[in-house]
Amino acid sequence: MITVGVEEEYLLVDPVTCLPVPLADDVRAAAGLGPFVDAKEVQSELLQAQIEVATPVCSDLDEVGGHLLRLRHALGTAAEKNGCRIVATGTAPYRDSTPVPVTEKARYLAMRSQAPQLVAEQLVNGMHVHVGVPDPATAVAVMNRIRPWLPVLVAMSANSPLWDGHDTGFASWRTVIFGRWPVSGPPPEFAGIEDHDSRIRTLLDSGAISDTGQIYWQARLSDHYPTLEVRCMDVQLRADTAVMFAGIVRAMVATALRAEETGAPPPPACPPEQLLAANWYAARHGLSDLLMDPEGRCRRAGDVLCLLLDSVAPGLEETGDAREVTSLVHRLLQQGTPADQQRRALAEGGVAALAHLLISETVAP
Incomplete structure (x- = not known):
């Protein structure tokens, strides 16, 4: 069975104002989940109002869901003890004038x-x-095959419409913010592992990045694990939606692995400007408008999601995840993205309703 693991980043907020609060060290300590210095279950993040968690290596989606719920509940309880809450939102909807400490x-x-x-x-x-x-060479080949689908994942996972107390007009403002770093956005296509490694060495030697941790491509080879890491999604409001994405991504990789093993021809080359445009369009609209498919055609979002499911069907069957993932994708199409839910809550009940949505759904079973 192809293994899978998930990392999630959460925001710590005041339960009334929804403003970020710099209590990460206190919350992590109160949760009692792993030592601070080890990259285990609970990890430090860049800013002191954020906490990152990582599941163990999992063989099935039930394991992924169980670990995510356990970690969310443990941190949720620890946050309450410290007078704050954890929320799984792609951006801080409100910010104070004083920057959060690093x-x-x-x-x-x-x-x-x-x-x-x-x-x-x-x-x-x-x-x-x-x-x-x-192995790394296979990971590069798989990344080449799945990269045209990454904007679709961006659209499906959109959970960051708000910033500085107003609607940005984007479903995933996080995608825009992250795209400002020098090595970010959709990954390029590589001729092979030697090409991949050579281009990364050039980036390091130039000083454009300080270490490989600053390679923020939406899919990349992990430095620490024998994995391909897909990182284009906003953190998901609910744990079961995160499980859906774990299933989809694993199926994408499984399907690409089998294609490599059987010598199937790669998909048509996706030009970088097309992929960038598709990524921007996905971040802008989520699933609320037309969506660009991997061939550059704008189609109804539901049709593109059906194309995605069709493309990964072999992987879903191999992993046994077809029924669960398909059911969750249908729910997503019915309910809309978390970005849609955030907008509805804010419009209907203001900050109080938004805070209630973010706090309750983050730890919902």
Whole structure:
């Protein structure tokens, strides 16, 4: 079975004002989940109003869901003890005039020195899905095959419409904010592992990035695990929706792996300008408008999601996830994205309704 793991980033907020609060160290300590210095279940993040969690390596989606709920509930309880709440939103909907302190780690402090305004505005939270791959060369080949579908995942996962107390007009403002870093957005296509490694060495030697951790492509080879990491999604409001994306991403990778093994021809080349445009369009509209398919055609969002499910059907059957993932995709089409839900809550009940939505859904079973 192809393994999968999920990382999620959460925001700590005041339960009344929904403003970020810099209590990450206190909440992490109160949760009692893993030592601070180890990259285990609960990890430090760039800013002190954020916490990141990581599931163990999982074989099935039930494991993923169980770990995410356990971690969310543990942190939720710890946050309440410290007078705040955890919320799974892609951006902080409100910000104070005083920047949130940077976590006191050498790497984060160096980033603040290099790009102070970008760091101050990095109150954004994503989810990252790691899927096991046999070797780096295969991971590059798989990444080439799945990259045209990444904008569709951006649209489906949109959960960050609000910033500084107003609607940005984008379903995923996090995608726009993250795209300001020098090496970000959709990954390029590579001729192979040697091409991949050579281009990364050039970036490092140039000083454009300080380390490979600053390669913020929406899909990348993991430095620490034998995985391909897909990181284009906003963090999901509900844990079961995060499970859906874990299933989809694993199926994408599984389908691409089998295509590589059987020597199936790769999909038509997706030009970088087309992929960038599709990514921007997905971040702008989510599923509320037309969506660009991997061939560059604008179609109804539901039709593009059906195309995605059809393309990963072999992987879903292989992993046994077809029924669960299909059911959750149908729910997404009926309810809309979390960005749609945030907008509705704010319009109907103001800050109080928005805070209630974010707080309750983050720890919902």
